[in-house]
Amino acid sequence: MSPTCETQGVATVTRADNARAAAEDSLEDYAFRYVPRSFRRWSAGAVGVTALGSIAFLADFSIGASIGIEHGTHNAVLGILLASVVIFIVGTPIAYYAARYNLDLDLIARGSGFGYYGSSITTVIFAVFTCIFFALEGAIMAQGLQVAAGIPLPIGYLISTVVVIPIVIYGMRALERLQFWTTPLWLALALLPLLWVIVSDPDAVQAFVSFTGNSDGSVDFGAIVASAAVCFALTPQLAEQIDVIRAMPPRSRANTQSWWTSLLFAGPGWVLFSGVKQVVGVFLAVYLFTRIDAELGAKATEPVRQFVGLYSSVMPEWLAMGLALILVVVAQVKINVTNAYSGSLAWSNVYTRLTKTYPGRSVFMYFNLAIALALMWMDVFSLIAFVLSLYANVVMAWLVTIATDIVVNKKLLRVSPSFPEFRRGMLHDWNPVGLVSVGLASLLSLSAFGGLFGEGVRPFSVLIAIVVAFVTTPAMALATRGRYYLRRRTDGIPSPLLDADGNPSGERLRCHVTGYTFERPDMLASAERGPHGETQYVSSLALTLDGTDQYMLPPETAASALPPPVPQRAANPAARRMSREK
DSSP states (O other): OOHHHHHHHHHHHHHHHHHHHHHHHTTTOOTTSOOOTTTOOSOHHHHHHHHHHTTOOSHHHHHHHHHHHHHHHHHHHHHHHHHHHHHHHHHHHHHHHHHHHTOOHHHHHIIIIIOTTTHHHHHHHHHHHHHHHHHHHHHHHHHHHHHHHOOOHHHHHHHHHHTTHHHHTTHHHHHHHHHHHHHHHHHHHHHHHHHHHHHHOHHHHHHHHTOOTTSOSOOOHHHHHHHHHHHHTTTTHHHHHHHHHTTOOOOOTTTHHHHHHHHHHHTTTHHHHHHHHHHHHHHHHHHIIIIIOTTOGGGGGOHHHHHHHHHHTTSOHHHHHHHHHHHHHHHHHHHHHHHHHHHHHHHHHHHHHHHSOOOOHHHHHHHHHHHHHHHHHTTGGGGHHHHHHHHHHHHHHHHHHHHHIIIIIIIISOOSOSSOOOOBTTBOSOOHHHHHHHHHHHHHHHHHHTTTTOTTTGGGHHHHHHHHHHHHHHHHHHHTTTTTSBSOSOOSOOSOSBOTTSSBOOOEEEBTTTOOEEEGGGEEEOSSOOTTSOOOEEEHHHHHTOSSOTTSOOOOTTGGGSOOOOOOBOOOHHHHHHHHHO
């Protein structure tokens, strides 16, 4: 055997071993894969509870307090309402695709305007979100440790980072248990004292309603939009919800009601709970100013001080301090476990696609935590309103582009494939539809945010991102005639991709590269024939880690000139019987 052949043989074995290692690790996280039925054993209700458990974060209270102090109660509440409505509308089609086809947001983005490598850009946007929010939530936990136990902030930052590691390592199953058992405790600690104060102290409610903050108290559209802009930065939380609801069971006639209920509440519905918490944050800041210390200033945005002040009105201070610390620790562990988990999925997805190697999800968990810890030590919490307002411009450009592609390009114009294709070999590497839309919307909105178009336009920068993305996405799809969505129309496998109910098929096929069996939506025909000329199958995982393209089928030259394909469904037995009777 020649050295070249030996080298090729070693490379092939290494790739296969790498793919097998990734397949085994994917039993817990499916970092860059479709989530198979064999893993999705939870009920729709259990998945919904797990997803909602991750929205226990206390940054909502800080955000509400920040915009309330700046713009007053009326503008802040209207801004929160505006942001919540827009986020719900944008999030609904994306969450539906995640639950229906069991894909995370990166996989959805691939076939929704960005292409196989193009979606890496959007995944990096989300990965940065997990770092920023881990840092903000970790800082809140460190503040709690400082107030209640006297632990210096730098040490508190380290503690809040390290404490999540044991849970994150074990992936989705550990998250499900954590969220299930801690959610009732969080609800009791957060809501019961608040309800007591509202009922027993009507003057506190009146002070909240009449609070003007740093404004003159008048309702101003610019102030409303500026308030909403900070809230819009929370929109990537949808991606963390999707990392859970992608494990939804197949939708059937028996579970339709619970399936839709769980999807709406745990998917886009997270923003309803988030919005309420932001309004409560305004109330708590006003309560501190009017009942505790009018000179608190920016410290009124710290959740630990908000809840210590709240608890102190109904119980001794030592007990108030202890319960506030418990609330802060429970809430921050709940959300930062999700932040670290989702961040590790996002970073590993990008790295593996670009390098064709998979060092393991835990490596990226530590990478994500290191960035977050550095942000905490840089005191990112003190710049919370500015950082979130800046980030919101890119976030909304990204998510509005995906939502618009799903609703307009896929459903109305039908120039985008109805099934969110994610498999390498089926997609072009880059799709200008999403890339141009996000790029143009981000550029214009950030320019407005930086004052390039004048101070009068600056508060409306996020609205510019939303409108430009909404208009550009279908315009680019029509201009390119949808030719950059699909590299191939067929995957070479004769069996249907979807079952009779429209759910991804549970049929299992063997990947000739890894030796493992994968479910039908994760598979393609391989360009490498078997020893007797028979068709072999290759998993999307093996294709992701293959740097030679030896298993990829050639492109179909006619794919761009034809309408996007509709995935074939398995025949419905009842329909076949009716046909025979006719």
